[in-house]
Amino acid sequence: MALNDIINSINGVLFSEYTVYALLLTGLVFTAWSFIGQYRALTHGVAVVRGKYDDKDDPGAINHFQALSAALSATVGLGNIAGVAVAVALGGPGAIFWMWIIGILGMAIKMTEVTQSMLYRNTDDPENPHGGPMFVVKKGFAEWGLAPIGTLIGGIFVITLIISAITGGNMFQAWNVADITFTYFGIPQVVTGVVLTLVVGLVIIGGIKRIGAVAGRIVPVMCALYVIAALVVLFANIADVPGMLGLIVKSGLPNFMGGADADATGAFLGGTFGYAAMWGVKRALFSSEAGQGSSPIAHSAAKTDEPVREGVVAGLEPFIDTIVVCTLTALVILSTGAYNRGSEADFVNASDVRIVQAVDSESGEALENTWTLETGALPRMSSESRKIRQTPENGSGWREGEIVFFIVAADEDPNTGRDLRKITGSVSQDENDLWQVSWNTLESEMVPHFREHTDGTVDLGVYGDYAGASMTAYAFDRQFPGLGKWLVSIAAWLFAISTMISWSYYGEQGIYYFTGVLGSFGKSIESSAVFIYKIIYAGLILLTTVLAMPLFGPDKKAFIATDHELDMWTTLGLGVMLVANIPIMWIFGAKAMKAYHEYIGRLKRGELDSHAAPKITDVVEGHDVE
Numbered sequence: 001m002a003l004n005d006i007i008n009s010i011n012g013v014l015f016s017e018y019t020v021y022a023l024l025l026t027g028l029v030f031t032a033w034s035f036i037g038q039y040r041a042l043t044h045g046v047a048v049v050r051g052k053y054d055d056k057d058d059p060g061a062i063n064h065f066q067a068l069s070a071a072l073s074a075t076v077g078l079g080n081i082a083g084v085a086v087a088v089a090l091g092g093p094g095a096i097f098w099m100w101i102i103g104i105l106g107m108a109i110k111m112t113e114v115t116q117s118m119l120y121r122n123t124d125d126p127e128n129p130h131g132g133p134m135f136v137v138k139k140g141f142a143e144w145g146l147a148p149i150g151t152l153i154g155g156i157f158v159i160t161l162i163i164s165a166i167t168g169g170n171m172f173q174a175w176n177v178a179d180i181t182f183t184y185f186g187i188p189q190v191v192t193g194v195v196l197t198l199v200v201g202l203v204i205i206g207g208i209k210r211i212g213a214v215a216g217r218i219v220p221v222m223c224a225l226y227v228i229a230a231l232v233v234l235f236a237n238i239a240d241v242p243g244m245l246g247l248i249v250k251s252g253l254p255n256f257m258g259g260a261d262a263d264a265t266g267a268f269l270g271g272t273f274g275y276a277a278m279w280g281v282k283r284a285l286f287s288s289e290a291g292q293g294s295s296p297i298a299h300s301a302a303k304t305d306e307p308v309r310e311g312v313v314a315g316l317e318p319f320i321d322t323i324v325v326c327t328l329t330a331l332v333i334l335s336t337g338a339y340n341r342g343s344e345a346d347f348v349n350a351s352d353v354r355i356v357q358a359v360d361s362e363s364g365e366a367l368e369n370t371w372t373l374e375t376g377a378l379p380r381m382s383s384e385s386r387k388i389r390q391t392p393e394n395g396s397g398w399r400e401g402e403i404v405f406f407i408v409a410a411d412e413d414p415n416t417g418r419d420l421r422k423i424t425g426s427v428s429q430d431e432n433d434l435w436q437v438s439w440n441t442l443e444s445e446m447v448p449h450f451r452e453h454t455d456g457t458v459d460l461g462v463y464g465d466y467a468g469a470s471m472t473a474y475a476f477d478r479q480f481p482g483l484g485k486w487l488v489s490i491a492a493w494l495f496a497i498s499t500m501i502s503w504s505y506y507g508e509q510g511i512y513y514f515t516g517v518l519g520s521f522g523k524s525i526e527s528s529a530v531f532i533y534k535i536i537y538a539g540l541i542l543l544t545t546v547l548a549m550p551l552f553g554p555d556k557k558a559f560i561a562t563d564h565e566l567d568m569w570t571t572l573g574l575g576v577m578l579v580a581n582i583p584i585m586w587i588f589g590a591k592a593m594k595a596y597h598e599y600i601g602r603l604k605r606g607e608l609d610s611h612a613a614p615k616i617t618d619v620v621e622g623h624d625v626e
Contacts, residue, residue: 098281184489233483426438
């Protein structure tokens with residue numbers, strides 16, 4: 001427990017507001033330095049991805065489209081489903097406005113860090129190049145006669161990279177897929193683990209060419225599937241979309257610019273401008289992995305002799321990930337009313353709910369300024385809630401172990417600027433088949449009381465606590481009951497597989513870096529070390545799904561390991577990667593920008609050779625560079 005507290009404290013520092021400010025400043029600087037290079041990503045970058053500049057004689061292993069797909073497969077994932085939902089649920093509609101801003105700035109960050117990696121990548125084996133921030137800092141410092149320092153910094157970055165690869169890029173993905181599949185379909189977690197292990201193992205053992213080929217197929221399919229489903233929901237609510245877009249902008253602006261804090265209605269407790277902005281900034285930056293230094297590793301495998309060309313392609317990542325996919329998720333949540341939804345059920349009389357002072361479970365003494373609820377059996381869910389859940393006519397709608405909350409008026413929450421607070425609880429069924437809630441506590445100097453509606457009546461509602469991916473699934477289900485279940489399940493599988501295969505390659509490049517540091521001895525064991533890494537990586541998938549199984553049967557919650565612990569370790573790796581990579585970007589940014597402006601100058605003068613775009617199937621399958 002002490003170790004967990006230490007790691008969580010470190011994560012709090014790594015992912016503080018200062019990290020966000022540093023990324024924001026970095027995006028602004030490189031946007032200005034590149035003369036709004038985002039424009040080049042959306043124009044020239046698209047032409048490059050389409051294959052108009054592909055050349056089979058260039059050094060590299062995969063074409064530009066496959067490199068972009070491999071990088072996107074690691075960024076477009078559960079974060080787009082769950083992370084956006086968290087931002088909207090806590091920050092409100094205004095968070096999306098800041099996701100747009102940071103998505104645009106993230107394009108400049110990605111363009112710069114990938115250009116740097118392309119400038120310093122290792123092409124000793126033209127068919128299997130190696131690149132990433134670790135090679136940038138190693139070679140860059142060596143040019144200044146500081147090779148040992150560069151090698152050390154690169155090694156630190158690689159350690160955090162491998163930690164992130166095996167936890168967030170692998171184990172956390174496997175855990176969530178196993179959990180979702182078991183929750184929705186009752187399939188044992190270990191069965192999911194066996195399937196995932198075989199699929200991912202067969203792909204990663206084939207190397208970057210097979211990874212690029214698979215990613216080039218999965219990424220378009222998974223994006224298209226998700227985008228189409230989202231567009232269907234938005235089309236059904238098309239009349240509300242303009243109003244939602246206006247609400248996003250209004251809630252995202254400060255008061256002196258005509259903005260207004262989002263209203264607290266239903267399950268949404270409101271949010272200040274600053275709170276909305278912070279959540280939007282965090283989710284956009286961390287969803288697209290801009291500044292983290294991971295995607296440059298995938299792009300370094302691209303077949304090109306122009307470093308800047310791949311950097312421009314990389315600028316498309318935050319646009320696709322944040323501006324397109326994340327925005328669609330947000331609009332689905334907003335237009336269906338999922339974020340400010342009504343209660344699942346309401347107690348009939350105020351006497352059915354009592355706000356009482358909490359007591360210590362051991363001593364029985366009252367806890368000062370600590371409150372909880374006393375309620376009877378839960379009432380049956382409303383007809384609308386039961387319809388959304390596709391509950392049988394004689395069913396109550398409640399599920400064992402689900403989390404719910406009750407809203408009370410108490411001490412002001414500085415994040416929302418309002419006195420509304422939640423008291424959460426866990427639902428269970430007693431021996432009389434009645435549904436009860438075990439309520440948690442709330443600390444407040446003010447004695448809590450019921451929230452009042454605008455008509456003067458009190459809110460006696462019990463709200464479903466949908467968080468992350470479950471919020472997005474719920475939003476789809478509000479429009480088309482059952483769609484969320486299938487869409488999120490399928491998307492989770494595709495997103496997880498694509499993420500795991502790409503992060504496997506990232507970790508593999510870390511192993512290659514370490515063997516290179518060992519010199520000739522390392523080179524002799526390189527292939528063996530990489531193969532062992534791949535076996536361990538695939539084996540951890542199966543191990544994780546075993547750890548995801550409860551020790552005492554499917555109805556108990558005593559797990560060997562938890563998703564929170566896995567998230568804790570991957571957050572540590574991601575945070576250190578950010579802290580290590582941002583200075584690298586600043587140190588070598590001038591060289592990247594010099595190369596960028598030289599390349600764009602040649603593009604403007606028509607000095608870059610191009611050809612007619614090959615067939616799209618050849619581009620997707622990589623045949624145009626074979």
